[in-house]
Amino acid sequence: MEDGRPSQPKVVDCDILIVGGGFAGCGAAFEARYWGRDLKIVVAEKAAIERSGAVAQGLSAINCYMGMRWDENKPEDFVRYVRNDLMGLSREDLVYDVARHVDSTVHMFEEWGLPIFTDPQTGRYVREGRWQIMIHGESYKPLIAEATRKAASEVHERVMVTHLLPDARDPHRVAGAVGINVRTGAFTVFRAKAVIVSAAGASHIYRPRSAGEGSGRTWYPPWATGSAYALLIQMGAEMTQMENRLVVTRFKDGYGPVGAWFLLLKAVATNAAGENFEVNRLPELRERVGKYADAKPMPTCLRNHIMLQEIQEGHGPILLHTERVLDTPEKVSIGWEDFLNMTIGQAVTWASQGIEPTKTPSELILSEPYVMGSHAVCAGAWTSGPADVAPDGYQWTYNRMTTIQGLFGAGDTVGGSAHKFSSGSYTEGRLAGKAAVAYLRDHPDAPTVPEGLLDSLQQNLFAPMERYESRRGLVTAGTVNPEILYPDQGLHRLEKIMDEYGGGVGSNYTTNAHLLERGLAHLALLRKDLEDVAARDLHQLQRAWELQHRLWTAEAVLRHTLFRQETRWPGYYYRSDFPKVDDEKWHCFVNSVYDPGTGQWKLFTRPYHALF
Amino acid sequence: MPTYVLTSKCKGCMECVRICPSDIMHIDPGQGRAYNIEPSMCWECFACVKACPEAAIEVRGYADFAPLHHRVVPTRTPERIEWKITMRDGSLKEFAYPIRTTPWGSIRPPQESPAPEGSALGSELLSFEPDYLAVEALPTLPRPASGGT
Numbered sequence: 001m002e003d004g005r006p007s008q009p010k011v012v013d014c015d016i017l018i019v020g021g022g023f024a025g026c027g028a029a030f031e032a033r034y035w036g037r038d039l040k041i042v043v044a045e046k047a048a049i050e051r052s053g054a055v056a057q058g059l060s061a062i063n064c065y066m067g068m069r070w071d072e073n074k075p076e077d078f079v080r081y082v083r084n085d086l087m088g089l090s091r092e093d094l095v096y097d098v099a100r101h102v103d104s105t106v107h108m109f110e111e112w113g114l115p116i117f118t119d120p121q122t123g124r125y126v127r128e129g130r131w132q133i134m135i136h137g138e139s140y141k142p143l144i145a146e147a148t149r150k151a152a153s154e155v156h157e158r159v160m161v162t163h164l165l166p167d168a169r170d171p172h173r174v175a176g177a178v179g180i181n182v183r184t185g186a187f188t189v190f191r192a193k194a195v196i197v198s199a200a201g202a203s204h205i206y207r208p209r210s211a212g213e214g215s216g217r218t219w220y221p222p223w224a225t226g227s228a229y230a231l232l233i234q235m236g237a238e239m240t241q242m243e244n245r246l247v248v249t250r251f252k253d254g255y256g257p258v259g260a261w262f263l264l265l266k267a268v269a270t271n272a273a274g275e276n277f278e279v280n281r282l283p284e285l286r287e288r289v290g291k292y293a294d295a296k297p298m299p300t301c302l303r304n305h306i307m308l309q310e311i312q313e314g315h316g317p318i319l320l321h322t323e324r325v326l327d328t329p330e331k332v333s334i335g336w337e338d339f340l341n342m343t344i345g346q347a348v349t350w351a352s353q354g355i356e357p358t359k360t361p362s363e364l365i366l367s368e369p370y371v372m373g374s375h376a377v378c379a380g381a382w383t384s385g386p387a388d389v390a391p392d393g394y395q396w397t398y399n400r401m402t403t404i405q406g407l408f409g410a411g412d413t414v415g416g417s418a419h420k421f422s423s424g425s426y427t428e429g430r431l432a433g434k435a436a437v438a439y440l441r442d443h444p445d446a447p448t449v450p451e452g453l454l455d456s457l458q459q460n461l462f463a464p465m466e467r468y469e470s471r472r473g474l475v476t477a478g479t480v481n482p483e484i485l486y487p488d489q490g491l492h493r494l495e496k497i498m499d500e501y502g503g504g505v506g507s508n509y510t511t512n513a514h515l516l517e518r519g520l521a522h523l524a525l526l527r528k529d530l531e532d533v534a535a536r537d538l539h540q541l542q543r544a545w546e547l548q549h550r551l552w553t554a555e556a557v558l559r560h561t562l563f564r565q566e567t568r569w570p571g572y573y574y575r576s577d578f579p580k581v582d583d584e585k586w587h588c589f590v591n592s593v594y595d596p597g598t599g600q601w602k603l604f605t606r607p608y609h610a611l612f
Numbered sequence: 613m614p615t616y617v618l619t620s621k622c623k624g625c626m627e628c629v630r631i632c633p634s635d636i637m638h639i640d641p642g643q644g645r646a647y648n649i650e651p652s653m654c655w656e657c658f659a660c661v662k663a664c665p666e667a668a669i670e671v672r673g674y675a676d677f678a679p680l681h682h683r684v685v686p687t688r689t690p691e692r693i694e695w696k697i698t699m700r701d702g703s704l705k706e707f708a709y710p711i712r713t714t715p716w717g718s719i720r721p722p723q724e725s726p727a728p729e730g731s732a733l734g735s736e737l738l739s740f741e742p743d744y745l746a747v748e749a750l751p752t753l754p755r756p757a758s759g760g761t
Contacts, residue, residue: 034722034739047633051659056633069746076753100751104744113714138693139711143719150721158635182635213614213651214674216634222653223634253677337709340695344684345656345673347697351682352673354700388736391756430738438733488652539635539649609756 022053024411027429091416201372256346304571
């Protein structure tokens with residue numbers, strides 16, 4: 001091609017393709033290699049795996065560890081905790097499965113060289129909270145990446161995977177994936193017998209609180225673009241809990257984490273008058289959510305709700321009293337390390353604003369919403385559970401296989417499987433990796449990519465660059481062109497639509513059926529405009545496809561939110577037309593299937609089954 | 613807090629381009645040095661700052677909420693990370709934390725351990741279990757008869 005891009009596709013044949021080299025993908029590569037010594041296992045990653053995914057920056061804690069060897073917790077205890085925290089709606093078979101395996105993952109990490117805080121008296125890991133342990137985690141991701149590089153046959157970096165490929169004979173079977181190498185410009189085709197999608201959830205679906213260059217300061221990273229969902233939705237995979245978006249309590253502006261401050265350092269939050277505001281709000285909460293108001297510990301969304309009420313009634317700012325707990329040099333060091341290992345921007349915020357945490361409290365705020373599946377929420381694909389424990393209806397095939405044959409999920413991709421965090425996502429990757437090997441032993445024949453599909457995809461993938469060349473000359477210079485939508489312009493429109501119609505910070509997390517219908521209509525207009533999206537270079541081409549993935553994710557969020565006629569998770573979002581929890585009608589999953597043939601969405605419910 | 617690159621130090625080695633998770637550190641073709649092409653997609657993750665062999669990259673807090681006059685500078689060695697934080701009043705804080713307890717490159721790949729029995733593929737056990745669980749057996753539960761509610 002004229003601009004030096006290779007015109008021939010780069011074709012990679014493999015047994016197992018892993019899409020996304022974050023924690024879940026790294027776990028999948030490791031485990032697949034253990035069981036499949038002879039297999040070609042390929043990882044596709046849009047960045048470099050030493051610093052990709054949600055743990056690129058590092059972490060200061062592992063938030064999912066049972067401590068079974070010290071009788072600290074049983075997997076059932078974890079299921080009860082997650083059941084409460086998700087207001088009664090998680091796939092308990094998947095949660096249990098992660099919990100019973102996660103300790104082996106953490107012990108392996110420690111052996112590899114991850115520094116875990118250990119109590120010299122007891123020899124046990126230092127607990128931040130009941131499920132959390134403290135780590136010196138600046139190099140958590142490079143450490144895990146080292147094992148991945150050794151386990152995988154090939155790691156293809158700077159490849160943005162845009163679409164999964166269906167089998168020519170069976171559109172409900174996966175045959176691989178395609179993407180763009182944003183360095184060479186190669187159209188990259190992965191032909192695979194099994195695919196594990198371990199891509200990311202999504203930031204920048206909703207307008208962030210910060211503005212201008214500060215809009216990079218999202219809680220989940222800006223490179224989390226919803227590929228976990230968009231890839232699967234377009235294949236016709238069944239999705240669940242897409243309405244279950246996440247809002248997190250964080251230090252204002254810098255978005256530093258609060259876990260270590262509340263749980264380990266025992267700091268308290270008050271309103272501006274210095275009052276503890278949680279107790280006074282329990283009666284209102286019981287009226288709204290019933291029995292869930294008294295769950296211990298209080299569900300994450302309800303803690304958000306109480307803070308939000310306090311702020312809306314004018315009692316802010318909410319202050320976290322760091323100054324009352326930093327009474328030793330060790331605690332001061334732990335407090336700073338908590339940020340420096342995982343949210344360095346908060347340390348910059350303190351330095352720039354002159355906040356001395358030993359002397360002054362810091363403001364807390366509620367973030368904009370995020371769509372993901374590994375924190376205190378569980379959006380994602382409907383997958384089969386483990387054969388030995390899953391209730392009827394939750395197990396029909398290999399563990400973590402979606403409703404598409406040969407297509408597995410792990411991490412943010414798997415719905416209903418909340419509170420995995422880093423260790424649990426890696427563990428879920430291991431589960432999917434092993435299951436994919438078992439699937440391959442039973443299905444050794446390779447699927448076939450439909451003829452003609454690759455040509456049309458190649459043309460489609462690079463069309464924004466052709467468009468730029470053919471339309472740029474209409475205007476003298478600049479970014480205003482009546483025939484072009486640039487990716488950042490489309491992203492701002494998406495964020496505005498979701499903020500104002502889908503319950504973002506600008507609408508106090510509140511929406512209703514009318515607003516959601518309007519929001520969907522605006523998304524349809526945006527989808528039409530994406531036929532005019534243009535990219536002047538390969539970087540912008542990546543942004544164009546990231547925007548497509550975010551749009552698919554956003555549409556699923558609005559459709560699910562519209563279908564669920566209740567407010568299941570106050571503090572995450574509110575349906576003003578159905579403001580209460582309605583267990584009688586809605587203690588069930590909302591699922592959806594998009595039909596790529598007709599372009600129609602089908603929404604329906606699936607029953608909730610308790611594991612015990 | 614987007615990154616910036618010091619003209620006097622950058623040699624255009626591309627390390628930041630290779631590592632940036634957001635694909636926003638690029639080489640300016642005119643001067644052959646790196647710069648941040650899209651500050652509004654910078655997560656302030658410091659991956660490029662830590663990777664730069666010339667210490668040419670620093671961070672200036674996001675303009676919409678971070679006042680000027682501060683510095684947060686890491687130095688990463690194979691064993692530890694050191695931080696120098698300059699507060700806006702000019703005072704300096706220094707911290708150092710370990711990052712790894714074993715030599716880089718020392719992880720044993722899974723294929724170097726003995727291959728598992730073929731039948732183990734059908735079990736619920738993952739690699740190195742139950743040994744690495746440090747309990748006798750992998751926990752399980754009776755399947756709910758017809759799905760409880």
